[in-house]
Amino acid sequence: MIVRAKLLPSFILGLFLIFGAPLMPGALNEVVGVEAAQAQTVSRISVTGNQRVDDSTVISFLAVRQGQRATPQLIDESIDSLYQSGLFSSVKVFMSGNTLNVQVTENPIISSVLFEGNQKFSDAQLSDMVNLSSRGVYTEAALQQDIRSIELAYDQAGFDNATVTARSEVQDNARVKVTFEINEGDRAGIAAIRFTGNNAISDGQLRAAIKTRESHLLSFLFRDDVYDEDKLNVDRELIRLYYANRGYPDAQVLSAVAEFDAERNAYFINFTIDEGEYYEFGNINIETSISGLNPDSLTGAVRTHEGRRYSLSNLQKSAAEMSKDAANMGYSFAEVRPRIDRNLENNTFNVTYLVDEGARLYVERINIFGNTRTRDFVIRREFEFAEGDPFNRTFLAAGREALMGLGFFSTVNVSVDQGSASDKVIVNVVVEEKSTGNYAIGANYSPDAGIGGELSLTERNFLGRGQDLRISVGATDGARTYDFSFTEPRFMGLRISAGVDAYRRETQEDKFYDYGTTKTGFRLRTGAPITDNLRASAFVGVEQTVFIDEDSSAPSYITALGSETTEISTGYGLTYTDVDDVRSPSEGYAFNFNQQYVGGDFNLLKTEAKASYYQPIMPDAGVVGILKGRGGIINALDGGYVNPTQTFVASSQIIRGFKGRGFGAQHSSGNALGMTEYLALTAEVEFPLPVLPENYGLKGAVWADAAYIGHDSIDPALIDSGIGVQTRTSIGASILWDSPFGPLRGDFAHVIDKDTADETQVFALTISTLF
Numbered sequence: 001m002i003v004r005a006k007l008l009p010s011f012i013l014g015l016f017l018i019f020g021a022p023l024m025p026g027a028l029n030e031v032v033g034v035e036a037a038q039a040q041t042v043s044r045i046s047v048t049g050n051q052r053v054d055d056s057t058v059i060s061f062l063a064v065r066q067g068q069r070a071t072p073q074l075i076d077e078s079i080d081s082l083y084q085s086g087l088f089s090s091v092k093v094f095m096s097g098n099t100l101n102v103q104v105t106e107n108p109i110i111s112s113v114l115f116e117g118n119q120k121f122s123d124a125q126l127s128d129m130v131n132l133s134s135r136g137v138y139t140e141a142a143l144q145q146d147i148r149s150i151e152l153a154y155d156q157a158g159f160d161n162a163t164v165t166a167r168s169e170v171q172d173n174a175r176v177k178v179t180f181e182i183n184e185g186d187r188a189g190i191a192a193i194r195f196t197g198n199n200a201i202s203d204g205q206l207r208a209a210i211k212t213r214e215s216h217l218l219s220f221l222f223r224d225d226v227y228d229e230d231k232l233n234v235d236r237e238l239i240r241l242y243y244a245n246r247g248y249p250d251a252q253v254l255s256a257v258a259e260f261d262a263e264r265n266a267y268f269i270n271f272t273i274d275e276g277e278y279y280e281f282g283n284i285n286i287e288t289s290i291s292g293l294n295p296d297s298l299t300g301a302v303r304t305h306e307g308r309r310y311s312l313s314n315l316q317k318s319a320a321e322m323s324k325d326a327a328n329m330g331y332s333f334a335e336v337r338p339r340i341d342r343n344l345e346n347n348t349f350n351v352t353y354l355v356d357e358g359a360r361l362y363v364e365r366i367n368i369f370g371n372t373r374t375r376d377f378v379i380r381r382e383f384e385f386a387e388g389d390p391f392n393r394t395f396l397a398a399g400r401e402a403l404m405g406l407g408f409f410s411t412v413n414v415s416v417d418q419g420s421a422s423d424k425v426i427v428n429v430v431v432e433e434k435s436t437g438n439y440a441i442g443a444n445y446s447p448d449a450g451i452g453g454e455l456s457l458t459e460r461n462f463l464g465r466g467q468d469l470r471i472s473v474g475a476t477d478g479a480r481t482y483d484f485s486f487t488e489p490r491f492m493g494l495r496i497s498a499g500v501d502a503y504r505r506e507t508q509e510d511k512f513y514d515y516g517t518t519k520t521g522f523r524l525r526t527g528a529p530i531t532d533n534l535r536a537s538a539f540v541g542v543e544q545t546v547f548i549d550e551d552s553s554a555p556s557y558i559t560a561l562g563s564e565t566t567e568i569s570t571g572y573g574l575t576y577t578d579v580d581d582v583r584s585p586s587e588g589y590a591f592n593f594n595q596q597y598v599g600g601d602f603n604l605l606k607t608e609a610k611a612s613y614y615q616p617i618m619p620d621a622g623v624v625g626i627l628k629g630r631g632g633i634i635n636a637l638d639g640g641y642v643n644p645t646q647t648f649v650a651s652s653q654i655i656r657g658f659k660g661r662g663f664g665a666q667h668s669s670g671n672a673l674g675m676t677e678y679l680a681l682t683a684e685v686e687f688p689l690p691v692l693p694e695n696y697g698l699k700g701a702v703w704a705d706a707a708y709i710g711h712d713s714i715d716p717a718l719i720d721s722g723i724g725v726q727t728r729t730s731i732g733a734s735i736l737w738d739s740p741f742g743p744l745r746g747d748f749a750h751v752i753d754k755d756t757a758d759e760t761q762v763f764a765l766t767i768s769t770l771f
Contacts, residue, residue, distance in 0.1 A: 042070050043098040050104055053087055058102060061085050062093075070095050078102075086137055108138045111175035117182040120157055126180070129153055138176045143168070150180060158226035161185030161265070189215035189225045191266035197254070197273040201246065204688050205622050209242040210235035212269065227267045232256050239271060246619065247309035249349075250276030279310040282348035286322075288355035290331055295355070297329065298322045304351055309619070315340075315351065321532070322353060323394040324384075332390035333358045361391040363427060364419035370431045374408055378466040379429060381490055382406070391416075391425050403431065408461050410434040436461040452476030466490070468499075480506040496528040501541075509550055513671045515558050516548035533578050540570040542600075545645070555669045557644050557718055561601070565645075571596025571606075579614060582770060584738055586624045589613045590770050604646055608632035610771040617685065628682040630654070630771065632675075634713060641715040647674030652764050654680045655707040657730035657749030662759030665711040668720040676713035681706050686736065697738035701745075704731045729753040736768055743768035 045066055047055045063077035064070050075093050082091045082104065092103040112134050115126050130146035132138065147164045154162035167179045193214050195203050207214070212235050215225040236253040243251030254272040261268060281304045286295035301321035303314040319336040326334035335358035341350040363385050368376050383399035385391065396414055403412045409431045417426040437459035456472035468487040474480070487499035501523045509516035523541030530536055546564045547554065571594060579588030591611045598604040610630040617625045630653075636642050648654075650664045650672060661672035684703035707728045711719060732749035745768045751760045 040070060040095055040098055042066050042068055042095075042100045045100045045102065047102045047104070049106070051106060052109070053104075053106060058082070058104060062100075062102070064100065070100055086139055086142075089139075108170070108174060108176045110134055110136050110138045111171050111173070111177050114177070114179045115182065116179060117184065120159060120184055120187070121153065126150060126153075130180075132178055138168070138178065143178065147180070150182065154182075154184065156226070156228065158187045158189065159184050160188045160227075160260070186265050188227065188260070189266045190227055190269060191215065191261065191264055192268050194268070194270045195273060196270060198275060200248065200275055200278065201243065202621060202688075206239060206242065206271070208622075208688075210238050215266065227258055227269070229258075232258060232269070236271070239273065241312065243273075243275065244310075244312040245314075246311070247278045247280065248275050249279055249310055249312065250274075252276070277347055279342075279347050279349055281306055281308050281310060282343060282346075282350040284350075285352045286355065287352055290326075290334060290355060290357050293326060293329070293331055293334070293355065298325055298353075298355065301325050302353070310349055319353060320394050320397065322355065323392065324398070326355060327384075327390075327392055327395070331357075332392060333360050335393075358392075359423075361423055361425050363387050363389050363391050364421075364424035366427045366429065368429045368431070371433060373433055373464045374431070374461060374466070375464045378406075378408075378461075378464070379403060379431065381493070383427075391427075396427065403429075406461075406466065408433060408436055408466070452479075462486075478508040480504075491526070494528075496526060498524075498526045500524055509548060514549075514551075514669050515554040516550075518546045518548065520544050520546075534574065534576045536572065536574055538570075538572040539596075541568075543567045543569070553669065555667050555671055555718070557667075557715070561643065561645070565602075566600040567598055567602060568600040569596055569598045577770070579770070583743060585612075585614045585770065586622075587614050587616055592771060598646060602643065602646055603636065603638045604642060605635045605637055606632070606646075607635075612771050621687070623685065623687045626682070626684040626686065628684070628771065629680065631677075631679040633677040636713055642676050642713040644671075644673040644714060644718065647676055647714065648678060649674055650709070652747070652766060653769075654678060654709075655705045655728050655730060656703075656732060656747050656764065657705070657751040657760055657762075658728070658754070659759040659761050662761070663728060663755065664709050664726070664758075665714060665719045666757055667718055673711065673714055673718060675709045675711060677710040679708040689735075699736045699738075701734040701736060702732070703734065705729065726755060727753055728758075 042064060043066065045059055045062070047058045050058055061078070061081040063081060064074040068074070075095075078093050079091050082088055082093075082102075087107060088104045089107050090105040092101075094101050110132055113127065113130065113132050115123050118126060121129075127133070129149045131142050132146055143166055147166055150164045151162065154164075162185050163183045165181045167181060169177045169179070171177055190212065191214070193203075193207055193210075193212060195206050198206060211231050212227070213225050233256075236256050239253050240251055243249075252274045254274055256269070256271050259268045259270075260266075284302060284304055284306055286298055286302075288295050288298075301318055301324075303318045303321075304311070308314075315338055319338050322336045323334055326336070335356055337354045337356070339352045339354055341352075342348075343350060364387065366380060366383070366387055368379050371379060380386065382402040384395035396416070400412050400414045403409060411430075411432040413430045415428045415430075417428060418424075419426050437457075439457055441453070441455050452475055454472055454474040456470065459469045461467070462469045466489055468485070468489070470483070470485045472481070472483045474483075482504040484502045485499065487497060489497045491498035501521075503519075503521050505517070505519040507517050507519075521541060521543035523539055525537065525539040527535060527537035544564060544566050547558055547561065549558070573592065573594035576591045577588075579585035579590055589612060591609075593609045595605065595607045598606065608630070609632070611628070613627045615625045617623045632648055634642050634647065644667070649661060650658070651660050652658065655663075661674075664675055665673040667673055682703060682705050684701055686699050686701045689698050689700045705728075709726050709728065729752040730749050731752065732747055734745050734747045736743070736745045745766055747764050747766065748762060749760075749764070750762075751758075754760065
């Protein structure tokens with residue numbers, strides 16, 4: 001009987017043949033006999049030792065089959081295959097006569113997997129990290145791999161001192177209970193981030209520009225102070241780009257060093273920077289070699305202007321926008337390359353944009369990978385080209401940015417491969433999806449309605465079709481709201497959004513007025529981009545208002561309307577935005593204009609306009625100057641008066657320091673009558689707070705507001721106070737927080753000019769907006 005469990009490697013046999021044969025004349029014949037015995041034909045396969053795994057499964061892993069010759073090589077391959085299955089802890093395969101014997105010992109089954117000592121991660125989270133599972137097969141190799149997986153997760157979460165051990169207990173039923181024992185230790189934070197060599201840009205600005213964060217009061221909540229070497233490498237590049245966009249094209253990060261202090265269980269990180277020289281843009285020119293293309297037609301895309309500080313971002317955006325403009329004019333293969341000439345004498349860069357005809361390539365195919373939920377067409381439509389169209393790298397980069405902007409994917413990678421011909425390319429798009437829906441139970445606040453609660457369901461990628469769906473129910477003191485909203489961002493495949501809103505608003509009597517209302521409405525809306533910065537929108541809607549007057553104290557302008565009114569309204573809006581950051585702008589301007597006609601039981605035209613201008617005052621210190629203006633007017637088209645239910649509401653968005661509905665004309669009942677025309681101006685300066693780190697997302701501001709309010713279109717007989725044209729002024733200071741819940745601001749105000757009937761307030765918490 002010859003037993004093979006990897007006991008006779010071929011090199012031993014070779015040595016025996018070379019050295020053993022001359023010394024032992026009969027040895028060669030004996031070895032040949034061994035090979036012959038091992039290579040006998042298998043007439044039967046016998047499997048023993050298996051309890052859970054049936055014979056056919058064991059046989060399926062064998063490399064030799066009944067009727068084949070059982071060579072040593074096939075027996076070794078069979079042993080390897082059985083081990084690799086993970087089902088067995090020991091294996092023997094050998095020939096006995098014409099029978100191939102397979103003896104196995106099965107790995108035990110896991111009865112349960114438990115975790116002890118874990119607080120950072122829940123049992124469910126840890127279960128997702130490990131491969132061992134209840135009713136699965138236990139192996140020591142899998143156990144060690146799971147220990148390493150848990151340790152890695154803790155390390156990435158900042159628990160550098162965490163240790164993981166495992167305990168395996170054999171149960172009465174021969175199954176194994178596995179318990180991972182975790183000693184988390186204390187989470188290591190980041191005590192300080194320091195910068196050396198930075199003279200032009202402050203430490204606070206650089207801290208705000210990078211992803212690594214110092215430990216702060218809310219670190220336990222946001223977990224943003226975790227040291228990660230990969231993140232540190234990203235920060236080096238972010239610092240370089242921050243300098244390159246602020247006049248320092250030669251800036252380099254010489255080193256980024258993290259030192260761990262065991263006593264404090266925290267890291268100290270230091271970046272060493274070489275800023276280089278400051279540069280501005282000099283002469284700007286456009287040259288083209290494309291016949292028929294006028295260079296002057298591309299000047300509108302240029303963001304680099306003579307005398308402005310050098311900005312790599314503006315240079316790249318200018319080239320990309322010029323290429324897109326040329327393509328939209330019919331020059332599909334146009335490529336724009338900025339040629340830069342450095343002037344060392346006056347530290348300027350002269351820029352010439354070279355517009356040339358690129359390679360005439362066409363898109364043969366667009367491959368999409370990684371989308372398990374999002375439909376292919378949702379991804380394809382974000383690119384300006386389709387299969388068969390001319391290929392343009394600018395549109396490729398713009399498509400990637402558009403996909404990231406959807407909020408459906410955590411990562412988007414695009415690449416280009418050679419197609420089936422020299423003039424064809426294959427575009428590969430690899431995405432990694434993230435959650436797009438959530439249920440939320442939260443609180444909300446507004447200066448008018450106070451504190452309230454809301455239950456909402458939001459899905460931004462409904463059925464994987466890129467559609468937006470939101471359902472919410474809210475409540476405040478004296479009010480109830482019910483909302484439904486659905487938006488199709490690409491109606492009929494066009495770059496036009498279409499949506500529907502349905503709502504119900506219930507306001508109790510005595511909250512703001514001597515009457516209550518129940519408003520039920522329905523609205524259809526649409527929107528479309530006109531240019532990259534200009535967008536148009538339109539809507540049509542119907543709203544029914546039922547008035548509730550339980551104590552017969554409603555004013556005459558309500559009783560004159562009867563028990564209910566119906567509004568049929570339609571309108572349009574234009575929005576132009578050209579700012580560096582919509583969430584927290586520091587440079588640029590924005591403008592909004594909208595009009596709506598209110599018909600049904602009314603006959604009115606409402607017009608409003610808003611504008612904002614942002615300009616850095618001290619760019620290196622992060623100080624920004626802001627000018628805002630807004631105005632509106634309501635015209636009664638029938639020549640009569642405007643009912644106070646249709647006026648503009650007096651709010652802190654018009655002027656700060658006053659309570660909502662707390663200024664302007666009032667009825668004898670005390671109800672606010674609102675305004676039919678207004679003009680408001682704001683001057684503001686925002687700046688980093690000198691004490692707190694900028695990574696807290698906190699800034700300060702000082703401001704001055706002035707407003708002109710009028711009531712000329714309100715029936716004078718209704719006005720008890722606040723007669724005629726009036727002005728209001730106030731000054732104040734604010735704290736702005738770019739919070740995870742949205743950009744919030746707290747305004748502290750002092751009113752300078754007011755009416756005796758006005759109601760003021762010192763503090764108000766609001767949402768910071770672009771206008």
